[in-house]
Amino acid sequence: xxxxxxxxxxxxxxxxxxxxxxxxxxxxxxxxxxxxxxxxxxxxxxxxxxxxxxxxxxxxxxxxxxxxxxxxxxxxxxxxxxxxxxxxxxxxxxxxxxxxxxxxxxxxxxxxxxxxxxxxxxxxxxxxxxxxxxxxxxxxxxxxxxxxxxxxxxxxxxxxxxxxxxxx
Amino acid sequence: xxxxxxxxxxxxxxxxxxxxxxxxxxxxxxxxxxxxxxxxxxxxxxxxxxxxxxxxxxxxxxxxxxxxxxxxxxxxxxxxxxxxxxxxxxxxxxxxxxxxxxxxxxxxxxxxxxxxxxxxxxxxxxxxxxxxxxxxxxxxxxxxxxxxxxxxxxxxxxxxxxxxxxxx
DNA sequence: TGCAATTTTCATTTTTTTTTGAAAACTTTG
DNA sequence: CAAAGTTTTCAAAAAAAAATGAAAATTGCA
Numbered sequence: 001x002x003x004x005x006x007x008x009x010x011x012x013x014x015x016x017x018x019x020x021x022x023x024x025x026x027x028x029x030x031x032x033x034x035x036x037x038x039x040x041x042x043x044x045x046x047x048x049x050x051x052x053x054x055x056x057x058x059x060x061x062x063x064x065x066x067x068x069x070x071x072x073x074x075x076x077x078x079x080x081x082x083x084x085x086x087x088x089x090x091x092x093x094x095x096x097x098x099x100x101x102x103x104x105x106x107x108x109x110x111x112x113x114x115x116x117x118x119x120x121x122x123x124x125x126x127x128x129x130x131x132x133x134x135x136x137x138x139x140x141x142x143x144x145x146x147x148x149x150x151x152x153x154x155x156x157x158x159x160x161x162x163x164x165x166x167x168x
Numbered sequence: 169x170x171x172x173x174x175x176x177x178x179x180x181x182x183x184x185x186x187x188x189x190x191x192x193x194x195x196x197x198x199x200x201x202x203x204x205x206x207x208x209x210x211x212x213x214x215x216x217x218x219x220x221x222x223x224x225x226x227x228x229x230x231x232x233x234x235x236x237x238x239x240x241x242x243x244x245x246x247x248x249x250x251x252x253x254x255x256x257x258x259x260x261x262x263x264x265x266x267x268x269x270x271x272x273x274x275x276x277x278x279x280x281x282x283x284x285x286x287x288x289x290x291x292x293x294x295x296x297x298x299x300x301x302x303x304x305x306x307x308x309x310x311x312x313x314x315x316x317x318x319x320x321x322x323x324x325x326x327x328x329x330x331x332x333x334x335x336x
Numbered sequence: 337t338g339c340a341a342t343t344t345t346c347a348t349t350t351t352t353t354t355t356t357g358a359a360a361a362c363t364t365t366g
Numbered sequence: 367c368a369a370a371g372t373t374t375t376c377a378a379a380a381a382a383a384a385a386t387g388a389a390a391a392t393t394g395c396a
Contacts, residue, residue, distance in 0.1 A: 013301035020294050064356045133181035232386045
């Protein structure tokens with residue numbers, strides 16, 4: 001029973017809690033544009049008292065090993081989970097990282113800041129087109145470009161600060 | 169030429185700028201999870217010197233009227249554009265709202281905060297399941313639930329503050 | 337008010353994203 | 367070092383999201 005319980009929650013309230021956790025994180029991750037399976041996996045791990053192996057996760061969620069492997073890869077790259085050694089079992093086991101501050105800071109670093117970098121390049125290219133053509137209403141276009149520059153600058157400053165403020 | 173220029177940019181540098189603007193906003197909006205057409209429309213309007221009608225937009229972008237109408241609806245609901253009366257033309261005309269602060273604050277209000285509200289409900293339901301079952305490891309589960317509460321609370325405070333800080 | 341112009345809606349089609357499942361690659365241990 | 371266990375990869379299938387286009391609704395003018 002102790003072991004069986006690891007694979008499939010048997011207690012009714014525990015099952016309900018797990019379902020709600022999955023639902024919660026599926027929605028949360030979908031706000032961040034992450035696929036359903038990623039939210040499901042994190043949802044299971046978040047309320048797991050013990051580290052779970054890939055096939056325990058895939059069994060509980062009834063999703064394929066392929067999906068589970070992909071989802072774990074995504075979560076690992078966001079540092080939202082970490083692996084934990086379990087004695088006497090050669091499978092990898094996973095634990096949810098529950099410090100949301102770190103989680104968000106990784107998401108920003110990994111998924112947002114790269115966009116801001118390429119944005120800066122595109123803005124300076126826009127600038128060249130305006131300068132290259134004196135017939136264009138310079139004031140109008142320069143003002144608009146200036147606003148874009150300020151936007152990306154603000155993003156680069158504020159987003160990391162936001163993660164820092166998240167004392168969770 | 170003056171009129172023709174409204175429908176189709178003829179100057180080479182202007183065309184290039186418009187293409188880059190579209191590209192820029194398509195990517196930016198996609199970070200926010202908004203469809204391609206929404207980014208395209210905003211991209212055209214952002215560097216338009218005059219208000220544009222729906223069919224001017226749809227012609228320039230070579231997208232259907234249906235898509236254009238949907239996209240304008242989304243942008244209107246985010247207050248990212250506004251309509252402007254053009255004398256002697258019965259079509260509606262649109263102008264980009266370029267105050268990004270307001271734009272983000274609307275996005276947060278409209279697309280993020282509702283999620284946080286329903287999250288709060290789900291968390292209190294989770295709590296009930298833990299309390300209902302004294303056999304569960306109360307300390308473990310209560311700690312995890314507490315973290316979720318703090319997360320949503322922080323979100324509710326920080327997100328609007330973020331928009332406020334964006335002095336653009 | 338009635339008609340033409342304009343905009344919206346929505347069923348269908350197209351495109352994009354995600355999942356599956358099986359094969360390939362890697363790992364551990366006997 | 368081979369065989370079994372485990373994980374990853376990736377082409378194909380399934381599901382989800384977005385765009386189209388035509389019909390319906392709305393609007394403004396004569």
